[in-house]
Amino acid sequence: MTTPFSSMVLVLGASFIGSFGVVSLKDGANRLSPGLLSMLKSWRLGLGVFLFLLSSVLYLWAIKHGSLTVLYPLVSLGYVWTLFWSRLFFREPFNRSKVLGLLLILIGVVFIGLGNR
Amino acid sequence: MIESPLVIASTPAASGTEVVSTPAQRHTSLKSIGLVSLCTVIGAAAQILMKYGTTHPAGPGLIGLITNLPLIAGYALYGVNTVLLVMALRHGHLSVLYPIIALTYVWVTILSPMFFVDHLNSFKVMGVALIVVGVSLIGVGSRE
Numbered sequence: 001m002t003t004p005f006s007s008m009v010l011v012l013g014a015s016f017i018g019s020f021g022v023v024s025l026k027d028g029a030n031r032l033s034p035g036l037l038s039m040l041k042s043w044r045l046g047l048g049v050f051l052f053l054l055s056s057v058l059y060l061w062a063i064k065h066g067s068l069t070v071l072y073p074l075v076s077l078g079y080v081w082t083l084f085w086s087r088l089f090f091r092e093p094f095n096r097s098k099v100l101g102l103l104l105i106l107i108g109v110v111f112i113g114l115g116n117r
Numbered sequence: 118m119i120e121s122p123l124v125i126a127s128t129p130a131a132s133g134t135e136v137v138s139t140p141a142q143r144h145t146s147l148k149s150i151g152l153v154s155l156c157t158v159i160g161a162a163a164q165i166l167m168k169y170g171t172t173h174p175a176g177p178g179l180i181g182l183i184t185n186l187p188l189i190a191g192y193a194l195y196g197v198n199t200v201l202l203v204m205a206l207r208h209g210h211l212s213v214l215y216p217i218i219a220l221t222y223v224w225v226t227i228l229s230p231m232f233f234v235d236h237l238n239s240f241k242v243m244g245v246a247l248i249v250v251g252v253s254l255i256g257v258g259s260r261e
Contacts, residue, residue, distance in 0.1 A: 097258025104251030
């Protein structure tokens with residue numbers, strides 16, 4: 001099955017939007033006061049969930065046409081964006097184990113995509 | 118280093134709200150790592166339930182959709198997952214905790230053959246192994 005370019009763009013967009021969703025969740029989580037109820041009042045958590053839902057709608061739309069072999073690895077680029085955002089927004093350190101670990105995860109996802117043909 | 122808008126906004130003075138936990142933890146707690154790992158098991162169960170639900174409709178049209186128990190259970194588990202993820206993110210680095218979510222691929226790949234017409238092959242086994250090693254590396258690196 002050939003994967004249309006539009007599906008690839010959609011999945012890339014979904015991974016990008018999802019990575020901002022997780023940044024919003026982290027930012028909301030950092031500001032939470034104790035107790036489960038405070039979660040419901042946080043607009044940052046609400047925004048995070050909304051961005052996650054948006055990204056999953058785009059993803060489901062994209063995978064209707066296209067091969068998971070190509071699209072799976074593109075989704076997992078979300079992990080790469082998130083690594084950059086955690087450095088940029090939360091000043092978390094880069095280190096060798098994070099970069100190498102992420103690389104192994106990406107290659108692993110490529111393999112699972114290949115295995116799903 | 119230039120401050121990003123989000124970092125500025127997350128200081129208590131700028132937001133006006135009381136910040137209880139600070140984002141600048143040195144280590145990611147084991148509890149958070151455990152919670153996110155639990156999220157991946159629940160997330161895999163949710164994905165399998167939702168796939169089962171969409172391939173086995175309870176009836177025609179909208180009624181079939183809203184009475185589809187596996188589908189509803191799948192969505193409910195995603196809700197539980199979000200709460201657990203937020204609890205985990207409070208005490209740890211995003212760059213450590215988020216990649217752990219990739220373990221979801223591992224559970225789905227291993228469990229799918231039990232519920233669907235699906236089988237493991239050498240590509241999938243290799244992929245599962247690489248993801249497990251990658252996640253472990255990030256987890257171990259965060260403890261140093």
